[in-house]
Amino acid sequence: MTPKLILRLLAAAILVAGLTFLAVQIGGRRPSPEATSSPQAGPGGPFTLVDTTGRPFTEAGLKGRWSIVFFGFTFCPDVCPTTLDTLGRTLDLLGPDGKKVQIIFVSVDPERDTPAQMAAYLDNPAFPPGVVGLTGTPEQVATVARAYKVYYEKQGEGDAYLINHSSISYLMDPSGRFARVLPYGMAPEDLAGQVRDAMKRG
Numbered sequence: 001m002t003p004k005l006i007l008r009l010l011a012a013a014i015l016v017a018g019l020t021f022l023a024v025q026i027g028g029r030r031p032s033p034e035a036t037s038s039p040q041a042g043p044g045g046p047f048t049l050v051d052t053t054g055r056p057f058t059e060a061g062l063k064g065r066w067s068i069v070f071f072g073f074t075f076c077p078d079v080c081p082t083t084l085d086t087l088g089r090t091l092d093l094l095g096p097d098g099k100k101v102q103i104i105f106v107s108v109d110p111e112r113d114t115p116a117q118m119a120a121y122l123d124n125p126a127f128p129p130g131v132v133g134l135t136g137t138p139e140q141v142a143t144v145a146r147a148y149k150v151y152y153e154k155q156g157e158g159d160a161y162l163i164n165h166s167s168i169s170y171l172m173d174p175s176g177r178f179a180r181v182l183p184y185g186m187a188p189e190d191l192a193g194q195v196r197d198a199m200k201r202g
Contacts, residue, residue: 068171072106086187153165
């Protein structure tokens with residue numbers, strides 16, 4: 001490897017590191033009041049889905065408590081159960097503040113994830129209690145996914161297909177507004193620190 005090539009690779013690595021740092025800083029900041037007044041300011045917006053009992057659930061259900069919203073599906077082999085476990089441990093670490101937070105699990109697999117399927121899945125004792133499971137028609141799911149800027153795509157044929165989907169979670173404040181991104185893979189201790197910081201900021 002020539003010295004010139006080494007210098008180019010080093011410069012590229014520094015550029016990537018700088019962009020990553022900038023993205024994290026932007027993602028971790030709460031938008032200004034001016035920005036949140038715009039419907040395009042960040043993830044979130046109007047939607048209508050149904051919960052595990054079949055009752056309608058809209059964006060109004062995010063008001064009054066902090067909410068951690070994430071998207072997935074009940075047949076997910078890894079990311080979704082890991083996220084549920086991690087978020088459950090995060091709420092435990094928050095102590096009394098954990099009671100101020102609700103976990104919202106939105107399915108991107110309306111074909112299989114009926115309210116009854118969502119209820120049975122979330123009844124697993126390995127998952128935190130009280131998770132709000134939401135599903136809907138394909139059109140309703142597409143609407144909420146667009147509002148939260150979530151990617152999902154069906155992969156495979158037959159009953160055993162999978163869904164490729166975004167793995168991040170969104171922390172929403174008690175007004176139902178976007179507060180910050182909670183990246184997948186972050187340790188519960190770090191997630192709890194992010195939530196505490198957001199609560200202090202109000």
